[in-house]
Structure formats: structure tokens, C-alpha cells
Amino acid sequence: MNRMTKLLGTAALALATTSAFAADPDLLVFDWSGFEEEGFFVKYAEKHGSGPTYAFFGEEEEAFQKLRSGFKADVAHPCSQSIEKWAQAELIEPWDISKIPSYATLAETYRTDPTFVRDGEVYFIPTDLGMTGIAYNADEIKPEQVASLEIFLDPEMSGRTSLPDNVEDSYALAYLATGTSDWTKATEEDFKKASDWLRKAHANARAYWADGAELAQLMATGEVLIAWSWNETPVQMVGDGYNIGFEREAKEGSSAWFCGYVNLKDGPGSEEKAHEFIESFLSQETADYIVNEWGYGHSNTTAMGTFDEETLTEVGLNQITAPQLEQLPMDISLREMMIKEFERIKAGF
Template sequence: MTLRFALFGTATLFAGAAWAADPDLLVFDYSGFEDPAFHSEYAAKHGQPPSFTFFGDEEEAFQKLRSGFKADVSHVCAGSVTKWVESGIVESWDISRIDAWGDLNADLKGTDVAETGEEVYFVPSDFGSTAIAYNTEEVPEADVSTLDVFTNADYAGRVTLPDNVDDAYALAYLATGTTDWSDVTDDQFQAASDWLREVHPNLRTYWVDPAELAQLLATGEVLIAWAWNETLPTMTEEGFPIGFQREPEEGSSLWLCGYVNLKDGEGAEDKAYDFMNALLHPSSTMPLLEAGYGHANAAAMAELGDEALTEVGLGPIDAPVLAQLPMPGALRERQSAEFEKIKAGF
């Protein structure tokens, strides 16, 4: 994703600033994921957490790594994985060293590696849903039964989309009848782009981070948003009349992030696997969930029950789901270029 922020009470950290700890492992990450509760087993084993350094968005991270910056592992969301692999900055994981590999959600892994023999460059760790967040006192439930609500003239100037190409196109594909972006045709791409252009004049703004979105909803500037599931518990805790519709007739989407093993990292390779095993350990499930993130460890998630997942917008649904799994690099570049034009009004 362009940007993923965790809503924790941690100190403010700026992109590029290092949080020193174990000098033998440097994790390149979004600010917030250094929370020790997310990988407590690592500190239990080594006596200290990994070192972290941060980026603001994945394009910044990609360019920094391409220019020679060294780290050992990096957080990246699925839409960017193909581009990173094709650039040669990552190397494959040895899944025999990933303790929880067999417990991970098979839909998030995207392939049965045991059968195909394919190399694994991306290990999923965290995910969430993106759906319609709305003010239940101002917006009838019937209006959010379809993604057409984003083009509804009654809400002109009271609607927002994320300033995020993956989330925006996931919405647009769903709205135009595409539920799998792994093999999008030219016609499907054009239909999605045309739909985003239709929505653009209806928007109040493109929101950048969850704090901004929460403010837009709380002040009433925005009544309807395409939002991450973490918006639901955050706004509920603040007493805001929030609805989170994951079952419009066209469906909703599932974003997915994980970690890649960076080539030429200067740290200890064994500790990269220790980090992944700690992150995927069941002890990390509840801390991630409390921050609004689903955990890729399906076995651990199942232990929590559907009610706990539903409370944070991750429960089971009866509607199409577009999973934001790795896509062809050329398609993502095409979408990125088109999205910039759309936001500029062209």
C-alpha cells in the first residue's frame, strides 16, 4: 500500500530514523510495526528486539533500496511484490524455516508452493478489509447496499477515497464487475478507470491516513468513505455512529502485506527467520488484532472466534471479495500512472 499507519500510543517516528536494538537484524518497515508485542518471541530469544528503520511509503522504500540502502527484511504490500522481485533486490525465503507456514491462510499465500515448487519471495503477515464506512445517522443502510453510493449525487462533496492506487482500483474493479485482478483485460482496466473518473467530482478529498479519515468523519465533512477496517473499532471507541458495510452487492476487498527477504542484507540470516517466526507466532495475533490488523496465522485467528473478528471488521461475509494479491508489475505501473491522472482531473 501507499501508506499503512498503526494507531498505537508509540512515540512519533520519522521515515528513515532508526530505532536501535539488535544490531544483527535491520527491519525496513512502516512506523508502528516496531511494537514489541508484534514479535515478542524474538526478544524472548535474543534479549532485545530487532533494529528498525522506517519509510513513508513503498515507492520511497523501493527507490532507497535500489540506490544501495542495506536492510535485511522489509515490509511490503502484495501489490508491489512483483515489482520488487523483478528488480532483483529480494531473494527467496526457505519456507522449511518458517515454522507457521502450514498454519498460514492458504488464500493469502496465493499458491500451493508444496505442489508447484515455486520459490517464495513474499511471506504474508498482516491483512485487513477495505469496505464502506459511513455515518449511520446520516446515511440510510439501503444506500450502502451497492458501491453505486460513491457516484450518488446526493452525497456530492461528502465522499472520500484513499489516496492509494491499490485500494482505489480494488474498489473500481469491484464496482465494474471484476473480482480478480490477477489477469485484468484492457477492457476491465478501462472500465475501472472510467468509474474512478466518474467518482472523482463527487469526492471531498482523497484521504491519506486513518487519523485524517477519522477527523473527516467526526466533523461530518465526510459521510461515506472507502476505508480500512481499523476505522471501525477506532470510531466506535470514540462513540461515533459508524457503520462498516463489507457486503454491498458488488463486494469488498482484502488488502494483504507481508515481508520480503532483502538480497545482500548485512545482518544475520538466521535472525531474519527468527523475526518472521516471532511475527507469525500465535502470541502476535491478539496484539495485531487490537491494532486493527488481521494475522496471517489462520490457525491462531480461528482460536479467537468470529465475534472477535467481526468487532474489528474482519469476520466472515457473504459477498464477493477481491483479494489484493501480487499483480503483474506492468499492470500496477499502468494503474499508478492512470490514478495520478484521475486525481489531477484528467
């Protein structure tokens, strides 16, 4: 993320229902803060002279509720776990894949998953992916201290840790810490164990971070020494000269997530431009930008094949031997339980 995004920080998130970055009036993208950067829509801008107009959300449940309450946009950027809920609420409609040639570059698992593809119709196009692990201040914390996720419960870390203000990421941590590395098979007992663990981790947390820029600020000041973090933050902080480590191979493991775009029903703008935007996002140019500048992966498998192992290791996208929880779509009733319990935990109950 560039300096402009860092300066925006959480203030940008408050503009979730306004066009904070007005550009092409024919396309409104409802997105995470930071994705308005030019590197994500190079080909679109080349054709239309500017990028889309953007509005922002800070968390997917917030985005869902805003859309349910009548907020209108053309395209939105949820992650994989939200698709079933958004589909059931009839917020989304199929993409016309004939207008998105680069869709063919996606891995087969993305193009055949029944949550994303229903009766031959594509409702979700994965675009970006990343890893969540332990970011730590390497001036204060030794590598052996982050060999286990139990560091988040260590009494010596009281008030020095930070957790994501995101139900999926925080529960991914808690499930891993309590022995569940596949949450698609999680039982209510597994959920209870994870919730109990997360409640203990909450007691140690100084703050919940809403985006990578906010976490970077917390770690840059030294307030936070340990965080459950997307790989974006350590990549950026190391680039800015901070000594931040990133541990994905704690003995209990780490997690991987992927997000993408949906075509919102009754969007106010151009359906043609919505499809052009997705084709642009799936380009080699966007893959180069998201890997080199953000440290995230890209769903275009052809484009990802152009990066060497050294580059992927540097940004935290390399293969690991520890367990990896894939943040795949889960049973919707379990996810609703997680959402409710997460709010209780954050409130101190």
C-alpha cells in the same frame, strides 16, 4: 493502533529513510507506520531485549523506489501485488524456511503460489490480512445509503468522501463498482472502465488518506462522511466512542488484501535475527494482538482458529455473501498502467 500511533500520523511517514524507532541495531525493518508497536514482536523482544529498528514507507511504490535508489534494510513489508515487481528488480532473496517453523501453519495457497515460491524457494511470507469496505458516519448516513458503491459518485457527497492514497485499494473499489470482482482476469477495457469511474469518484473526494490514523482524524472531525477504508479504522473509532459503520456487503462487493515480509538482498544486519523476527510475527501472541487491537487477520491458520465467529464479525473479518475482490498478484503490465493512471487521476487529469 494505540494513541502513540495516532499522534504520529502522517508525520511518521516522512521519516521513511531514517530509523524513526531505533532499537536493535542488528535488524532494520522497512515497514508501514504502526507495525513498530510491541505487540508485533513480543517473542523477539523477549529474546533480544528490544524490538527491531524501524524505518517507514507510506506506499509500496514509494518503498520500491527507495530500495531501488540504494536504501538498505534487512526486511520489508510489501503486499502481495508487489512481489513480482520486487523479484524482477532483484531486491529480494529467499527465506530459509528451516529457521521459521511456524511457516507450516500458513494456508497451502500461500505456500504454493508461484509468485511467492519459485523453484522451491520461498520469497514472500504472508503475515497479515484485512478487508476494505465502506466506512461511514452512522450519525449522518443511513445504512441504505451505502448499499451501493455508487455513493462515492453521489452529488450530495461532494467534498465529503475520502479514498485511499494507494493504487491497489482505490482500483479495487473502481473495479468492483464497474463489475470486475477478479482483477487477475481484468482486460484493458475493464481497466479503462475502472479508471473512468475512479476519475468521477476523485471529483467527489475531499482527501486521499495515507494511513488509518489520518482517515480517523478526517472522520472524527466530520469532514468526511464516507470512506473506502481498511477495517482497522472503524474498529478503532468505535473503540474510541465514535458511531462509525462498516459496510462490506454493498451490492457490488468489497475487497480483501494480504501483506507479508520479504528478505531484502544485501541487508546490513543479522540474517539470523531477520528469521527470528518472522518466526515471532507468526506467533499466537501476534495473532491475538493484530485481531484484538487492529481488527486485522493473521496468516497463522492455527492461531486464527482460536477466534470465535462473534469476534471475527465484530472486527469485520467474517464471511460475506456479496462479491469479494481478492487483491491477488496481477499481470505486472496492468499494474504499471494502474500506477501511472492513478497519479494522473489524483492530479486532476
